[in-house]
Amino acid sequence: MDRREFLHLLGIASVAGMQLPLSVARAEQAAEELYDAAAFGNVSLLHLTDSHAQLRPIYFREPSVNLGVGSMAGRPPHIVGEAFLKQFGIAPNTRLSHAFTYLDFERAAPIYGKVGGFAHIATLIKRLRATRPGALLLDGGDSWQGSGSALWSKGQDMVDAQKLLGVDLMTLHWESTLGADRVKEVADKDFAGRIEIIAQNIKTADFGDPVFKPYVMRTVNGVKVAIIGQAMPYTPIAHPRYFVPDWTFGIQEDNMQKTVDAARAEGAQAVVLLSHNGMDVDLKMASRVRGIDAILGGHTHDGVPTPSVVDNAGGKTIVMNGGSAGKFIGVLDLDVKGGRVADYRYRLLPVFANLLPADAEMEALIARTRTPYESKLGEKLAVSEGLLYRRGNFNGSFDQIILDALMAEKDAEISFSPGFRWGTTVLPGEPITMENLLDQTAITYPYVTVTQMSGSQIKDILEDVCDNLFNADPYHQQGGDMVRVGGMSYSCDPTAKIGSRIGDMSLNGNRIEAGKTYKVAGWAPVSEAARDAGGEPIWELVARHLRTKKTIAAPELNLPRLKNVDGNPGITG
Amino acid sequence: MNPGHQATRRGFLRLTGLLGLATSALALAPRLALAAWNKSAFETKGLADVYKTLGVVSPVASGDVQINASDIAENGAVVPVEAISKIPNTTQISFLIEKNPTTLTAQFDLGPDMLPEISTRVKMAETSNVIALVKADGKFYTASKEIKVTLGGCGG
Numbered sequence: 131m132d133r134r135e136f137l138h139l140l141g142i143a144s145v146a147g148m149q150l151p152l153s154v155a156r157a158e159q160a161a162e163e164l165y166d167a168a169a170f171g172n173v174s175l176l177h178l179t180d181s182h183a184q185l186r187p188i189y190f191r192e193p194s195v196n197l198g199v200g201s202m203a204g205r206p207p208h209i210v211g212e213a214f215l216k217q218f219g220i221a222p223n224t225r226l227s228h229a230f231t232y233l234d235f236e237r238a239a240p241i242y243g244k245v246g247g248f249a250h251i252a253t254l255i256k257r258l259r260a261t262r263p264g265a266l267l268l269d270g271g272d273s274w275q276g277s278g279s280a281l282w283s284k285g286q287d288m289v290d291a292q293k294l295l296g297v298d299l300m301t302l303h304w305e306s307t308l309g310a311d312r313v314k315e316v317a318d319k320d321f322a323g324r325i326e327i328i329a330q331n332i333k334t335a336d337f338g339d340p341v342f343k344p345y346v347m348r349t350v351n352g353v354k355v356a357i358i359g360q361a362m363p364y365t366p367i368a369h370p371r372y373f374v375p376d377w378t379f380g381i382q383e384d385n386m387q388k389t390v391d392a393a394r395a396e397g398a399q400a401v402v403l404l405s406h407n408g409m410d411v412d413l414k415m416a417s418r419v420r421g422i423d424a425i426l427g428g429h430t431h432d433g434v435p436t437p438s439v440v441d442n443a444g445g446k447t448i449v450m451n452g453g454s455a456g457k458f459i460g461v462l463d464l465d466v467k468g469g470r471v472a473d474y475r476y477r478l479l480p481v482f483a484n485l486l487p488a489d490a491e492m493e494a495l496i497a498r499t500r501t502p503y504e505s506k507l508g509e510k511l512a513v514s515e516g517l518l519y520r521r522g523n524f525n526g527s528f529d530q531i532i533l534d535a536l537m538a539e540k541d542a543e544i545s546f547s548p549g550f551r552w553g554t555t556v557l558p559g560e561p562i563t564m565e566n567l568l569d570q571t572a573i574t575y576p577y578v579t580v581t582q583m584s585g586s587q588i589k590d591i592l593e594d595v596c597d598n599l600f601n602a603d604p605y606h607q608q609g610g611d612m613v614r615v616g617g618m619s620y621s622c623d624p625t626a627k628i629g630s631r632i633g634d635m636s637l638n639g640n641r642i643e644a645g646k647t648y649k650v651a652g653w654a655p656v657s658e659a660a661r662d663a664g665g666e667p668i669w670e671l672v673a674r675h676l677r678t679k680k681t682i683a684a685p686e687l688n689l690p691r692l693k694n695v696d697g698n699p700g701i702t703g
Numbered sequence: 704m705n706p707g708h709q710a711t712r713r714g715f716l717r718l719t720g721l722l723g724l725a726t727s728a729l730a731l732a733p734r735l736a737l738a739a740w741n742k743s744a745f746e747t748k749g750l751a752d753v754y755k756t757l758g759v760v761s762p763v764a765s766g767d768v769q770i771n772a773s774d775i776a777e778n779g780a781v782v783p784v785e786a787i788s789k790i791p792n793t794t795q796i797s798f799l800i801e802k803n804p805t806t807l808t809a810q811f812d813l814g815p816d817m818l819p820e821i822s823t824r825v826k827m828a829e830t831s832n833v834i835a836l837v838k839a840d841g842k843f844y845t846a847s848k849e850i851k852v853t854l855g856g857c858g859g
Binding site: 334336337339364366367368369371376378379380381384548590591594595597598603605606608628654655656 | 711712713771773774775776777778783830851853854855856
């Protein structure tokens with residue numbers, strides 16, 4: 131990153147700051163400074179990741195808790211709030227501080243407006259391509275899931291939008307929860323000759339044959355560039371295995387090295403990894419695999435303004451992570467000289483919808499694909515008095531609504547809700563629409579479950595999920611947040627080992643007993659048996675609950691008491 | 704062969720009727736192993752006792768033994784593991800799973816013309832160290848890797 135240029139951009143952005151609504155001229159100036167930064171070098175890669183099917187502009191609050199443990203403690207992306215601004219040299223109370231942090235979110239969001247939206251992204255991509263001929267558009271995955279219309283159209287609305295946007299290559303995560311057959315259908319029909327799905331780590335479970343191309347070689351302005359794909363390594367563990375019974379995943383570090391070597395042997399002058407590993411996994415991989423110039427990463431939804439530079443036996447690899455919900459577009463400009471990457475510039479551009487006029491063609495496509503669903507999505511279920519969001523390691527206010535609804539509707543003592551990192555934000559005083567609710571819940575295994583669990587089973591579940599988040603070895607991290615817990619209080623020491631992170635479990639002031647059973651309501655089970663039990667979709671339960679409430683007070687978050695996190699910049703104060 | 708874009712290898716084999724042959728070839732392996740079935744070793748619990756039963760004295764952790772497996776099992780019932788020995792005169796490779804109800808899970812006796820590289824599938828009850836035990840010239844060498852068996856769910 132060119133620091134001087136970045137600071138210049140920040141300075142102008144703060145002039146265009148929050149005191150007054152933007153005049154048209156000032157909006158244009160702000161847009162120019164944000165989006166018209168000079169091109170650099172001879173190969174440009176545009177990166178969109180984890181849009182989670184958000185076709186229309188949304189609000190998205192970044193986390194106030196994003197803890198790193200072990201070697202990752204206090205390192206990007208595990209920095210929030212004021213510490214984040216300091217780390218990346220962003221002035222407080224500016225357009226950029228609003229984009230990258232949760233600070234003052236309720237006050238700033240109405241001023242700067244919504245972010246993302248494919249019609250606005252389309253305008254930005256066209257603008258970037260105008261100064262960067264031959265630029266490739268890479269989609270890091272998690273595009274076909276996360277909204278009602280994507281669920282009901284089996285991802286078709288997103289597939290059509292990706293094609294119109296001009297995506298060149300993509301890799302996979304939630305796409306696979308539409309089933310392997312659906313993914314292959316899109317790859318072989320809709321995408322044929324247009325978009326290539328790449329993944330070095332998806333193989334057939336029987337013979338270990340590749341399911342997709344591990345990488346593709348593209349010639350950009352005379353430079354041979356290899357782009358390798360890495361799908362979410364733990365897809366069949368984090369989700370029901372029955373969606374992809376014949377595919378196997380994993381990190382496959384050895385095969386990654388072989389793939390890089392093969393690409394270099396084929397003459398690649400630059401090697402870029404389009405990754406759905408999550409940032410901690412990418413950072414570890416970058417330290418061990420030789421020959422990757424840049425990792426454009428996603429999955430953990432970290433909007434990181436500047437790349438992390440990682441040393442390895444082959445040289446240096448830069449690692450980026452591109453945020454989520456269509457809020458950011460990453461722009462990586464490479465200067466490839468003498469057969470290698472000599473220099474680079476990177477910017478993670480926030481997509482402010484009111485600085486980028488909607489692209490008419492994309493807007494028309496979105497309107498058309500939404501038509502059959504519009505009335506259902508628009509239903510106003512209740513009015514929220516508080517800010518509703520999800521993102522954060524332990525709980526979010528929208529999750530709390532789901533937890534409360536589960537306990538109330540199922541008469542359960544305890545409730546669980548998965549620690550997904552997608553889900554948009556609702557501002558105080560706004561109605562909660564069916565669309566907002568589906569933004570938090572639209573998955574292909576949405577079944578509500580009610581289970582009698584022993585205290586020791588509950589402890590085992592919490593320990594297991596917590597280890598997926600806080601294992602000191604990044605290769606053991608699956609990329610989700612902690613399961614959200616309703617009813618029961620507990621403590622958590624993220625720095626401990628599996629089996630001793632969770633403690634002080636109690637219900638209404640009484641200690642949870644290992645041998646006693648408790649009624650637990652949850653959703654999103656991964657087993658076939660749970661699917662076949664016929665639980666209703668979670669959004670039906672929550673919608674019913676919200677309709678009767680009409681007004682929802684700001685939820686009180688049930689958060690664990692944290693241990694050994696003092697001074698960790700991944701949590702506020 | 705085309706890497707799975709149109710036809711998978713399984714589909715191709717099914718079409719050509721070769722799938723049955725491939726499957727039956729796999730099915731031969733356990734029968735071969737039966738020849739040297741060490742009943743008591745396979746019924747013993749715990750690393751120390753299995754070593755005792757097999758006559759293993761002070762096995763050496765060796766960089767020339769490699770164990771390859773994913774860090775987290777996709778399905779505890781079928782966990783792919785691979786052991787490669789670079790030690791000359793390797794005559795036996797065994798897989799031991801420390802926390803399984805019975806520790807010794809598979810044992811392969813190798814003839815002189817066989818490459819000391821074994822891939823198999825094992826079943827795991829819970830997160831455990833998996834040990835590749837190599838016998839060469841009457842001595843024993845090991846490599847170990849922890850494979851995690853998780854409850855699943857709750858992905859980002």
